[in-house]
Amino acid sequence: xxxxxxxxxxxxxxxxxxxxxxxxxxxxxxxxxxxxxxxxxxxxxxxxxxxxxxxxxxxxxxxxxxxxxxxxxxxxxxxxxxxxxxxxxxxxxxxxxxxxxxxxxxxxxxxxxxxxxxxxxxxxxxxxxxxxxxxxxxxxxxxxxxxxxxxxxxxxxxxxxxxxxxxxxxxxxxxxxxxxxxxxxxxxxxxxxxxxxxxxxxxxxxxxxxxxxxxxxxxxxxxxxxxxxxxxxxxxxxxxxxxxxxx
Numbered sequence: 001x002x003x004x005x006x007x008x009x010x011x012x013x014x015x016x017x018x019x020x021x022x023x024x025x026x027x028x029x030x031x032x033x034x035x036x037x038x039x040x041x042x043x044x045x046x047x048x049x050x051x052x053x054x055x056x057x058x059x060x061x062x063x064x065x066x067x068x069x070x071x072x073x074x075x076x077x078x079x080x081x082x083x084x085x086x087x088x089x090x091x092x093x094x095x096x097x098x099x100x101x102x103x104x105x106x107x108x109x110x111x112x113x114x115x116x117x118x119x120x121x122x123x124x125x126x127x128x129x130x131x132x133x134x135x136x137x138x139x140x141x142x143x144x145x146x147x148x149x150x151x152x153x154x155x156x157x158x159x160x161x162x163x164x165x166x167x168x169x170x171x172x173x174x175x176x177x178x179x180x181x182x183x184x185x186x187x188x189x190x191x192x193x194x195x196x197x198x199x200x201x202x203x204x205x206x207x208x209x210x211x212x213x214x215x216x217x218x219x220x221x222x223x224x225x226x227x228x229x230x231x232x233x234x235x236x237x238x239x240x241x242x243x244x245x246x247x
């Protein structure tokens with residue numbers, strides 16, 4: 001069930017006045033024992049080590065890339081308050097860890113559908129008004145850009161919640177939205193000057209001197225669910241952004 005994008009909302013009373021939360025991260029890529037260091041951290045870092053595979057001449061090569069996120073400690077604390085509010089007032093079994101894993105699966109599935117321009121397959125997963133906009137934009141993209149939209153699950157290097165919101169509309173309907181940020185690898189052939197902020201690096205894939213160019217791209221997917229009594233408990237994607245590919 002696709003949910004409408006809310007144009008207005010009511011905030012909680014004073015004790016529940018947090019409405020928008022944002023994460024700020026520094027990203028580190030570690031490869032071939034060389035590390036790019038961020039500015040001095042203000043809190044403990046959360047590291048993610050992901051393995052991905054390259055299939056060249058029938059030989060599967062496993063590579064590792066480390067991505068480290070350093071969140072703002074104050075915003076990290078406020079986000080935990082939001083998770084507490086969701087569990088206390090909407091879903092007692094809510095777990096951000098389980099939600100994040102489900103969001104990664106949804107991101108991988110939807111991004112591959114977008115890459116193939118199979119927009120009818122997005123019904124029930126993406127808000128109806130957003131599907132039309134995505135169709136218009138995707139038809140204008142060159143093939144290399146469409147390929148760059150696709151993110152296999154193993155190519156997702158890092159995932160973090162970006163923005164959490166709790167809303168009421170004029171009819172008393174209750175909504176929760178969670179914006180997820182993804183960093184993923186792609187081997188799509190993109191112009192170097194086109195994708196602002198994209199990190200380019202080479203990975204050894206076979207014998208000596210053999211390398212494959214990979215890019216680390218970002219994407220934002222917003223998931224929204226209506227918590228009004230009697231409504232199906234479905235999360236719907238209401239916002240999709242892929243770096244400079246789909247804005």
